[in-house]
Amino acid sequence: MSIELIQVSKKFGSFEALSSVNLTIEDGEFVAILGPSGCGKTTLLRLLAGFEQPTSGEIHMNKVPVAKQGFALPPEKRRIGMVFQAFALWPHMNVWEHVRFPIRHHNETPNAIRANEKERISKVLDMVGLSELGKRMPHELSGGQKQRVALARAIAAEPSLLLMDEPLSSLDAMLRMDMRREIQSIHRQTGSAIVYVTHDQGEALAMADRIVVMKNGYVEQVGTPEEIYLRPETEFVAKFVSKANLIRGRWNDDVFVPQGSDDTWVWQGRDVARDFKASGLYPLRPDQFELSPTTRPGIQGEVVNVQFQGKEFHYHIQVEQEQWEIVSPLRFHLHEKVSLNRSSG
Structure with missing residues (x-):
């Protein structure tokens, strides 16, 4: 899925969370949105998900307008998957049922996946290393296993766009390194575009194809990890990233x-x-x-x-x-x- 944000702004009352953001994300690209708390990165993610409407500007997905002032195509019609900072697992469902849920309930799930539900669930659990834990309940899982379940659930319906909101911030340092590799592997295997929100420079530099550095609702610089790190264009990027x-x-x-x-x-x-x-x-x-x-x-x-x-x-x-x-x-x-x-x- 290709995405284009055209002069997108978002206000909450008199506070402007995003200001005139222009950004293009190519099909299958891994883009990290990097910045300190309050810079607007989660607001940008919520606009992409369809949870918010822009105050001005437009968002296009595959060249079709999905959001503008007064209109936002709802999340269930955007063929997206989301992974949150909190694992957001349902305590009454086991691992298998978590992965099955989006396949059955997302409107945009491809018919081929619906028709081969068991095979898809098995494939996804194998992809995240949980093939032996399908009957486990959330309280029986470690933190890293819970995050893998959240990832499996997000990719089960084969989304064209995967949105991640600081998914590793609640894990310890060793688990974060392991999960970085898992997310990179999933990106290679699925080919979905990924928009990954983080305040951790190491995560962004290690995983992304391109990094969008934000400050106070504005985009400071967009570039490859090497460009951002080696050739910063502003004082903020130089201090914050490198x-x-x-x-x-x-x-x-x-x-x-x-x-x-x-x-x-x-x-x-x-x-x-x-x-x-x-x-x-x-x-x-x-x-x-x-x-x-x-x-x-x-x-x-x-x-x-x-x-x-x-x-x-x-x-x-x-x-x-x-x-x-x-x-x-x-x-x-x-x-x-x-x-x-x-x-x-």
Whole structure:
């Protein structure tokens, strides 16, 4: 299913949750909607699901209008599946019955699936690794198993669009990693388009074909994970996604002279976005620094916090009135003076 949002806005009273959103999602594409709480990502998902009507603008699915001011095609007519943050399992139904429910009750379930209900349920349970647990009740399942049931139920009727609203946020770290792989596998096997809402940058970067970064109801940047991480276009994207430090200085075309360098060394910045150049800033991720003793040239700073992370150390380093986050394999001690430069890698 291809999706197009055209100048979509949504107001709740005087509060504008979404403002003039333009977005295209291709058939079979995995798109992550990324942003902090309150940025409008869940509102966008609810509009795609048909739970809300846009205040202005239009939403098209397969080039057919499904929502505009005063009109929204109901969810049951959109051939969508949804996975919520809460598992939303029914306590009186076993696993098999959960997966059977959408096949029988969704208006858009293909006739071929209805006619081969048992085969479809068995296939879906096998897909999510629950083929042996069909008779289990929700209270007999672990958190990861419950989330797999929710996934199986969402894909059972073969939706053209799968909507996920922070589905992994209630799981522990190890389970989240396992479920990431499950969701990627399901995406490959079903070919459904996926719109995945999250505030977790790691999830978005690991799974999505494209990422939509949102802030205060606006789309800040749309791109592949590599584009979003390596080439942010705004200060917000640089800080939120790649946790970049914004280094002050001045630009001479594509050459940056960092403040405190006394003009003896410069950084190349051909790929740095125009917004940063206009503001006299250079975004530098924590892993792009070269940390060394003060005997070497560079910006002078002091270690104010250090955390050992196995193969590397995570530092907070005070540079004049600012604190920078830096990752380095080299060991320095608290309150030690260091020299910082942009790494050549």
